[in-house]
Structure formats: structure tokens, C-alpha cells
Amino acid sequence: MKENVCYLFEMIFVLFSIVVSQNFFFFPPQTPLAPPEVQQQYLSSIQHLLGDGLTELITIVKQAVHKVFGSISLKHALSLLELEQKLKEIRKVVEHKDSDQVAPYSPLCHYLMPDEENPLATQACGLTERDTATIKLLNETRDMLESPDFSTVLSTCLNRGFSQLLDNMAEFFRPTEQDFSQNGSVNSLSSISLPLAKIIPIINGQIHSVCSETPSHFVQDLLMMEQMKDFAANVYEAFSTPQQLEK
Template sequence: MWNAMRTFVRRHRRKLVFAGALVGGLYLLGNYTQRKLVGLQEQEATELLAQLRRQHHFENSQRTCNSTVLSIIPSLRKSIIQQLESESLTAVLKSKPANKLEIWEDLKILGFSRAIVAVYSTSALAVLLCVQLNIIGGYIYLDNRVENFGAFGQKLKLSYGAQQRYLSSVEHLLGDGLRQLVTLVKCVVQDVVGCVQLKQAVSLAKLRDFIADIRRIIEASTLGNLSEIEGGTIIQSPCLAQGHSPGISPLVRFMLPDEDDCFSAQTRISTDEERTTLKLLDETRDMMESRDFNLVLQSCLDRGFARLMDNVGCFFEPSTGPLPEAKSCEQPNSLPLAKLIPIFNGQVHSICSDAPNHFIQELLTMDVIENFAANLYEAFSTPEQLCK
């Protein structure tokens, strides 16, 4: 028996060696494949878990953004009312003064300016905080998940104090920035509606034209030597003398302090916390000069002024008398401009109302701002994106 086996092995030695090598190779290949599959599964599970964590962190950042905007709105409303104070003029009117017409003219400018400033400042606040909180959110995620290394090429050191310093820059929009915006809006409103008589009947369509004219001047791509031609006359506002970089929304200068102010303060910066704050502001300013930011801001303004006109349009009742067949029975009546003044004057309380503020919720849930927030968070929470 053993002799037969030795003879068989000797006769089929090459075949047996080949078969053994083949079986051994298949075994090793199977083990290697199994290890690779297990490794890939573990990697996929790790990546999925990281994505879920980042998604959860992003959603928390968005909730923080929404609550922060709503918490600042009352302060913004108070600042607008203080800078465009009309209640004292209304009280004087009750005493039937001799300069009653002059007071009504002042109320006209204040009323329109209040509503327009409310839309601009509220939209700017929502978009600015969206940028700031998603930049912070992205860096905090990196701080915790990528061994404290980020876009700065060093440890982020994004302390609570640095976050507070960075977010406190929104005070510019509530202070000096708002004062500059109020000055600009009052100047443009005076140009557009200042010559309209108080008793003149104004239709809703004409009112939309007024708002469109005001927006076109304020949102022009450059404010230097700006002139608008209306009805063959040139409207030139002295408050539009300040220039601005083409392609960047002029509203940006009301949202953050001037870049020169930050750089002039750089010599006084001595702590890591202050340096980090300056870098965060630089990141924010770069983002605000991007095309995406300006498109999002424009969309918010469009939605805001549409909401304003919807609110005012409720005071225009449809005509009930006989109308030509070509006209709709829903054609709105005209109202004297004097009756529109208190309507516009009170819109600040609707647009900048306390929570629940439906306008703010509508802004923050727009697809364009949600996509912008997601892209922004992705850019600042992904090391590969930051390296680019």
C-alpha cells in the first residue's frame, strides 16, 4: 500500500505540487479578500458614522442659527425705531400745530424708511449669522474630529472667548452699520417719494414701482457717482457719494466693520484668541464677497419685499363698482399717500416681530439659504476642502 502511494506521488509529483500551490494560493487569497472586505466594511461604517455625526452637528448648528436670529430681532427692532423715531411727531399732530403739513412730510419719509430698513436689516442679519455660525460650526467639528488641525495650518484654538468676540461683530449691523443704512435709505426715499403729494392717490402697482425704484438705487453694484433717470429727470443723492467695489453688494459694508479698521487693529493683537478672531472675520469677509453670498442675500431681499407688499396690499380693497370688461373685478382701489404712511410705519412691528416670527422662519427655511448653509458648513468642516 505504501509502495503504491509512493509510486502514485512520484508519478504525479508535478500535478500534486501544482494542486497544492493552487489550493494554498486560493486559501491565502480568500483570507486576504476576507480581511479586505472586513476592512472595507469597517471603513464604510466609520465613514457613515462620521457623516451621521456631522449631519447631526450641522442640524444643531442650524437650530442655533435660527434661535440666535430670533433672539437678536427685538434689539434690531428697537434700534430701527430709535433711529427712525416717529411717535413724537404723531403726538405733535394731535395738538393740531401750524406746521401740520411739514410734519406729515417728515412722517412720510420716516414711514417708508422704517419699512424698507426693516427688510434690509432683517435679511442682512439672517444671512450674516448664517455665515458666521456655519463657519464656527465647521471649525468646531474639525476641532473635535481632526486632531485640532484646520485651515490655519496650526491648532485652531477656537475658544469660547474667540467665538464670543467673533459673534459680537454683529453689533456693527445693529449700531454703526444700521445708522449708515438708515441715512442711505432716507436719502433715497426722499428722492423717490419726496415729491409725491400727500393727497395723491397711489395704486398698489404704483407703490410697487416706488419700492422697485428705491431698491434699484440702493442695490446698485457701485455707489460711486450713482445717478438714476426717472421720468426724464436725474436723481442724484448726495449720500451715494461713497464708492464700493463692483460686483459686491453695497449692503456688505453695513454688515461688518471696514477691512481697514480690522487691519489697523492688527498691531494691537497680542493673544491667540484675538488672532483667531481676526482670521475668522477675514474668512467671513471673503465669503461675503463671493457670488453665492450675494445671490442668497438677493433672494432674501426679494422674499422680504414681497412679504412687505403682501402686508401693505391687504389694506387695498378690491373695487366694487362697474369696471370695463378688460379689467379684473379684483383690481385694487387707490389710496391717498397720507393713508399709506401709518401702514408703512407699522410694518417694522410685523417684519421684526418677536417669536414666532413667520417672516424670519420663512427666510431661514428657503431652499437657497439652506443649500448655502450646507455648502458653507461642508467647506469649513472638511480638511480636504480647506486645503483647497
């Protein structure tokens, strides 16, 4: 079952894009506010996302996909509406909080940075207790990731990504001439179905298409979102002066 690959690509790409955007505003190229050593240590903190965070996310996504699709035969046909509902079920499992989770922020933050009880020194290569600037940035980054604004931006980006995926998938659910001849008012969203065995390679093809685009239209679409621009502006305002780093 390859839907987990599609979901994982969307999730990792959005998270990585937001982290990189934050890093740009921490270290503007014109007037860098932190020395190169601090920049390197801070940027290395995203290794958690590409290491343990990625491994854990893959596991969670696989479990969610198995829960939703595990009992469905590859011969079973799904309409586009049914496929959309299945993707929503996967997202609900992965993105929503457990009943015993009291934290107000998105559980997806766990994949970006280690849990708060873990020593901050493990979040960047070579970090020591004397590197107060790096520790400051890591703490501030955690605060941002746990903020309602970040949860809103992340959710909006994921909605946009899955919406784009379904829009692209709709091209493969168009009614044929035979469908029109049998029923002149065919609704491709609910009337046209494809076997799961055919849907899987189509989704895989969408992943390769998005990854191979240069420049990526998906990236540009995310960057132009008002929520993303507003969030980036807030980050810049908070960290654009040396005084902010010295607090």
C-alpha cells in the same frame, strides 16, 4: 415718510439673519472648533452692523426715500402697482453700485463689516495681533460676504421680503362693493388707489406685525429658502473641520 423704516427693517433683518447663520456653522454647539474667547471676539464683529453700519444704512435709506417720495404730496393717491414701482426705485438707489464702483460684490457688504483698509483689530472687542484664529475667521467671513453666492442669497432674501410686504399690502387695496357696482371688472392692482397718508400707517402696521410674531413666519420663510440652505451648507462644509481653521 416711514417707508424707510420698512425698508430698513427688511434689510437689517436679512443681513443679521445671514450673519447669525454663518456664526452657527463656524461654532457648531456639539463640537465647537474654536475656544470661547475666539467665539466671543468673532461674534462681537457684528457690532459694526448694529453700530456704524446701521447709522450709515439709515442715512442712505432716508436719502433714497426722500429722492423717491420727497416731491409727492401726502394727499396723492397711489395704486399697488405704483407703490411697488416706488419701492423698486428706493431699492435701486440703496442696493445698486455707483458708476465708479469696480468691486464685484454687493455694496450692502459695507454695512456688515468695516472697509477692508480698516484694521481688523477694530472689528472685535479686545482683539490683539496674537488672536490669529479670530483674524482668520474675520478674513474668511469677509471673503464670503464679497462672494457672488452671498450677493445672490441677499438679493433673493430681499426680493422675498418686499414681495411679502406687497402681498400683505394688497389686502388694503381690495375693491369695495361700490367699485364693483361702478365697474364689474375692477383690477385692484392698478384701479384701486389710496392716499399716501393712508399708506404710511398701513406699512407701519406691517412692520409691527412682523416684529411681534412668535415664532416669526418671515424668519421661517427665509430659513426654508433653497438658496439660503445651499449657502449655509457651503459655509458648513468649508468650516466644519479643525483643519480649515488651522490653514
